[in-house]
Amino acid sequence: MARHLTLLGLAPLVLACTGKPGPGDASVTIGDVTAEVSPVIPTVVTVTWTTDVASVGYVRFGDGLTTPTESVAATEHSAVLLGLHMQTAVDYQVVVQAEEGDITSDTASVTTGILPNTLPTLTLDGDGNDLYTVAPILGGVVGPAIIDATGNFVWYYPDTRGLDVYRARLSRDGTSVLYNAGSVSGDPAQDSALVRVSLDGTSEVATPVPLLAHDFVELPDGTLSAIAVEYRDFNGSQLRGDKIVEVAPDGTQTDAWSVWDCFDPAVDVGTDTEIGWTFANALDYDEADDAYYLSIRNFSSIVKIDRATGTCDWVFGTTAATITPASGDDVFLHEHQFEVLDSSILVFDNAGAGSQSRALEYSFDPTQPTASEIWSFYPDPSIFTFVLGDVHRLDDGDTLVDFAVGGEIDRVTPAGDVTWRLDAALGYAFGFFEAEPDLYVARGE
Amino acid sequence: MNINARIWILSALALTGCPAKSDDSGPPPADVCSEGTVALSDANNYAFQGSLDVPSITTVSGADVQVCWDELTTDIQCQPVDPAADIDNVGLIRFANLSQDEVKEGLSKNNLNQSEMSGYVEARNDAGGTCTTLSAMSFFGTPIDLSQEYTDGGGTYMLLLTTGTELGKGARMLTFLAPSTASDVTRADVGAGCGVLDFTVDLHSLTSLPVCSDAPWTVDWSALTVDGEGNAVNALKVDSVMLGYYEGRGVSDIEGDFLDLEQSATALYTVDVAGGTTADLSTATNGADAFTGFTGDGLWLLALRCSSCYNPAPIFLTVLAPTAPTGD
Numbered sequence: 047m048a049r050h051l052t053l054l055g056l057a058p059l060v061l062a063c064t065g066k067p068g069p070g071d072a073s074v075t076i077g078d079v080t081a082e083v084s085p086v087i088p089t090v091v092t093v094t095w096t097t098d099v100a101s102v103g104y105v106r107f108g109d110g111l112t113t114p115t116e117s118v119a120a121t122e123h124s125a126v127l128l129g130l131h132m133q134t135a136v137d138y139q140v141v142v143q144a145e146e147g148d149i150t151s152d153t154a155s156v157t158t159g160i161l162p163n164t165l166p167t168l169t170l171d172g173d174g175n176d177l178y179t180v181a182p183i184l185g186g187v188v189g190p191a192i193i194d195a196t197g198n199f200v201w202y203y204p205d206t207r208g209l210d211v212y213r214a215r216l217s218r219d220g221t222s223v224l225y226n227a228g229s230v231s232g233d234p235a236q237d238s239a240l241v242r243v244s245l246d247g248t249s250e251v252a253t254p255v256p257l258l259a260h261d262f263v264e265l266p267d268g269t270l271s272a273i274a275v276e277y278r279d280f281n282g283s284q285l286r287g288d289k290i291v292e293v294a295p296d297g298t299q300t301d302a303w304s305v306w307d308c309f310d311p312a313v314d315v316g317t318d319t320e321i322g323w324t325f326a327n328a329l330d331y332d333e334a335d336d337a338y339y340l341s342i343r344n345f346s347s348i349v350k351i352d353r354a355t356g357t358c359d360w361v362f363g364t365t366a367a368t369i370t371p372a373s374g375d376d377v378f379l380h381e382h383q384f385e386v387l388d389s390s391i392l393v394f395d396n397a398g399a400g401s402q403s404r405a406l407e408y409s410f411d412p413t414q415p416t417a418s419e420i421w422s423f424y425p426d427p428s429i430f431t432f433v434l435g436d437v438h439r440l441d442d443g444d445t446l447v448d449f450a451v452g453g454e455i456d457r458v459t460p461a462g463d464v465t466w467r468l469d470a471a472l473g474y475a476f477g478f479f480e481a482e483p484d485l486y487v488a489r490g491e
Numbered sequence: 492m493n494i495n496a497r498i499w500i501l502s503a504l505a506l507t508g509c510p511a512k513s514d515d516s517g518p519p520p521a522d523v524c525s526e527g528t529v530a531l532s533d534a535n536n537y538a539f540q541g542s543l544d545v546p547s548i549t550t551v552s553g554a555d556v557q558v559c560w561d562e563l564t565t566d567i568q569c570q571p572v573d574p575a576a577d578i579d580n581v582g583l584i585r586f587a588n589l590s591q592d593e594v595k596e597g598l599s600k601n602n603l604n605q606s607e608m609s610g611y612v613e614a615r616n617d618a619g620g621t622c623t624t625l626s627a628m629s630f631f632g633t634p635i636d637l638s639q640e641y642t643d644g645g646g647t648y649m650l651l652l653t654t655g656t657e658l659g660k661g662a663r664m665l666t667f668l669a670p671s672t673a674s675d676v677t678r679a680d681v682g683a684g685c686g687v688l689d690f691t692v693d694l695h696s697l698t699s700l701p702v703c704s705d706a707p708w709t710v711d712w713s714a715l716t717v718d719g720e721g722n723a724v725n726a727l728k729v730d731s732v733m734l735g736y737y738e739g740r741g742v743s744d745i746e747g748d749f750l751d752l753e754q755s756a757t758a759l760y761t762v763d764v765a766g767g768t769t770a771d772l773s774t775a776t777n778g779a780d781a782f783t784g785f786t787g788d789g790l791w792l793l794a795l796r797c798s799s800c801y802n803p804a805p806i807f808l809t810v811l812a813p814t815a816p817t818g819d
Contacts, residue, residue: 132766160765160766161766162765162766163729163764163765163799167725169604185605186657186660186799232629320634321634400639401587401609401610401639401640401645401646425606427587427588428587428588428609429609430585430609430610432611432630432635433630449606451605451611451630452606452609453605453606454604454605469604470604470605470606471604471605472597472607473799
């Protein structure tokens, strides 16, 4: 009740709204419908309402959007409206499920607020994408953001730690955005953290994880697994390697794996050793195999790690490789993100073609010693992504290619046609990204 | 003071002799003091034509170069620079597919995209020195292989020397580096910045903007379509509004004090804008006191600034025509 009263006090709009059909006819009556623009994220609106009996409901809003139906019957309700543009009037209506059918409130309107003018100007070319892009913005500002298919910011949370943010994800439970705050410029940051911020931006929980590197994943049970720098003595000096740290939902941190578990710095020597031995830079998780995939930049290799045993099942790439690109095929160099598919592997290749980054796909069978290149994409004009970079294969066969510090994301058909191109103004970059068909991710599970 | 503040001074300095076209605007609208909205239009905006004569230094290709800026005693807006104390960051930007002229044009029009930049590395000047090397530069911990990335034909390379370390802000000097296989030069001396920026400003052709001398004043720039250079304007990028007052002085007088316009102002007020297309001048301050009204017989100027835009010229600059409310 206290929370409800607080919201009422803050709400600019309070509707004395009654469900339909009339109170005398309906089994549920809707009251006290309010809408409040988030004070932190001005494109997010929280709608609250009450019912005289415990019930579940949802909110219709905007152009055919809906929030998920509540999972627990109650008399006090709230729903968060996502996917909205700034400075936009949004119609909304509460829908409550009753025995006799849906009961609805009157339609009302709320106007979203203004996003910071420090966000980059985005230029959109093409309409061939219908997905939301969840990615950090780097450069002039730093923080996780969500951009819709029309090239508009619909969510942005400024991170004020003075660190960088390389990865943002919607949490599996649908309540939050997760991101990492760290630094891989020079020495890694001791005060790096994994951050969970509620979708309305009013709650932030930061879990300190020292020396975070570029990437993290969320496991099905809510555990966060992240790459962190690990120093060990080698030939009398501290050698910079990497490990995977798991942060359980209760906050317990465990070193789950180390590059020293599978590799030997005396044997497995990559490139650019002046910045570290391995310089791991991208992490994925395979739920079916309970395995991690880790990109090791200085090896120009991707490794599959059995999470239960810590053994390395295979290494694809160059240094320490058990599987290499087939003779004559393109070889990736200093890759970042990748995607292991059913029978192929997509790789964002930063430097294998010199100062021209690209996406490469190899037919991939872990039982075979080589993998053949079956697809590639080079943007026109060329882009050199010297840091970060990401790829995702979509259900229809298209590929989203994130040129990251190149400030461009392309949706590409199998034939190589670009159907959607998002460009950021000079001075701004994207981090690793996720493509989401629905911001209410819990609804999709 | 950031680059936009400095260019605001420069722009206002170009108020050469010709008074603003206040007479052409006719009597102020009858409701100028009743609505409280100061609506900006393209007709009120100044005209700015600028070009950057960015120097170019030819160096060795594919090898390290020492970059020194001890001769950088003035910035591109002719403001004094202490080379050791004021330069906090030296960045090297590469544009793979653009010529030097195209880069200059893109900076001027503020329409360069990040994808046109094919590399960026930087070196912080934490020690207060006046030299660094290309090999000392890195970004996100990743250095560049000069033999591969700094080469003749590899693109257009531009040094960006800044006060502060926030990307895109605080630029004091720009200099192209041109690696050439025919050169054995391994040192690049960045010179003084005064003279790099060449421009003309026309404030006499604008329609001066009537404002009520008394509050309220909500400045609204949502109707602006072009900036002072005629480029499409992104009104949402405005991050401050500036008001300058010059007691007993006109546009012609200001011309001679162009470089000291900010210092010579009788009063200078600023409103920071976090977003949107309006600002309340009642919240403007000079650092200590709030703006209370348009008083005096001097000149009032209003500017909209964008500190994250690469073109340092104000998006909007106009001459105000304060009008006392009619007593009734």
